[in-house]
Amino acid sequence: MQIPHGISQHAGLDLATSALKRMNAIRTLLFICSPGTISTAMIAAIESEFPWLNVKTVPDLKLASAEFDNPVQLMLADVRLASALAEYWPELAHYHPAATLALIGTDDGEIASDHQRAKELEIVQGILPFNVNLDVFLSGLRIVLKGGTYFPSTGYRAQRSPPPETSEDPADTKPAPYNAGKQAIEKLTKRENEILARMAMGNQNKIIAAALSLSEHTVKIHIHNIITKLGVHNRTEVVALYFEYRRKDVTGNAGDTNRGQDGRSLSGDKY
Numbered sequence: 001m002q003i004p005h006g007i008s009q010h011a012g013l014d015l016a017t018s019a020l021k022r023m024n025a026i027r028t029l030l031f032i033c034s035p036g037t038i039s040t041a042m043i044a045a046i047e048s049e050f051p052w053l054n055v056k057t058v059p060d061l062k063l064a065s066a067e068f069d070n071p072v073q074l075m076l077a078d079v080r081l082a083s084a085l086a087e088y089w090p091e092l093a094h095y096h097p098a099a100t101l102a103l104i105g106t107d108d109g110e111i112a113s114d115h116q117r118a119k120e121l122e123i124v125q126g127i128l129p130f131n132v133n134l135d136v137f138l139s140g141l142r143i144v145l146k147g148g149t150y151f152p153s154t155g156y157r158a159q160r161s162p163p164p165e166t167s168e169d170p171a172d173t174k175p176a177p178y179n180a181g182k183q184a185i186e187k188l189t190k191r192e193n194e195i196l197a198r199m200a201m202g203n204q205n206k207i208i209a210a211a212l213s214l215s216e217h218t219v220k221i222h223i224h225n226i227i228t229k230l231g232v233h234n235r236t237e238v239v240a241l242y243f244e245y246r247r248k249d250v251t252g253n254a255g256d257t258n259r260g261q262d263g264r265s266l267s268g269d270k271y
Contacts, residue, residue: 027073072096079105126150
């Protein structure tokens with residue numbers, strides 16, 4: 001059957017318009033870090049998890065101060081560049097006015113002063129540690145992409161504090177805030193844990209309600225109880241504490257802190 005020329009042109013125009021709309025919806029996730037920090041496998045994982053993102057990498061802040069094919073939604077800079085961000089931020093903001101900024105690094109506090117300076121400038125949405133499971137990293141990234149903040153509870157939150165007194169019990173060597181959060185999470189009910197896990201996945205209340213066959217009102221009550229029990233102030237802090245709890249448990253039970261439970265490395269070319 002022959003399609004009339006006019007209809008065929010119209011269909012082609014619709015397809016072109018649809019493709020253009022999809023193109024306009026694409027946003028850039030810009031990594032500013034040394035070559036080799038972000039593996040091709042990690043880029044593929046991020047673009048699979050967030051289909052609207054196109055991952056780009058540049059080695060320094062100067063090269064980040066340029067226009068890209070798609071608008072930059074989020075810049076993830078190596079935490080070692082934090083001290084230079086005060087100088088470069090006005091230029092970065094000029095080229096990427098809609099972008100937010102977060103840092104990436106290892107959560108050992110060795111460069112906490114650089115982070116502290118950036119945080120004082122109020123330009124940093126969070127810090128995403130690299131020595132975590134891939135799913136934890138992606139979940140933290142999701143929080144920042146949605147406009148939330150994600151700071152690990154230890155290491156980067158403040159200047160390095162004096163080491164705690166040693167204890168014969170290895171379980172006692174973890175920071176007190178972590179132990180408090182761990183105990184609070186372990187005291188949650190089964191239902192609260194189910195809701196907490198779905199909050200960590202970025203589910204909205206109505207999605208949680210549908211998945212667990214609850215009313216939205218009941219979900220809100222559970223979330224209020226979770227916030228109260230964990231001693232935090234909002235939903236974002238709940239999720240951050242949950243990921244910190246998971247991260248500490250995983251790294252505490254694994255010899256290689258750069259590998260997840262399935263053995264996948266989060267950073268470097270061996271990912």
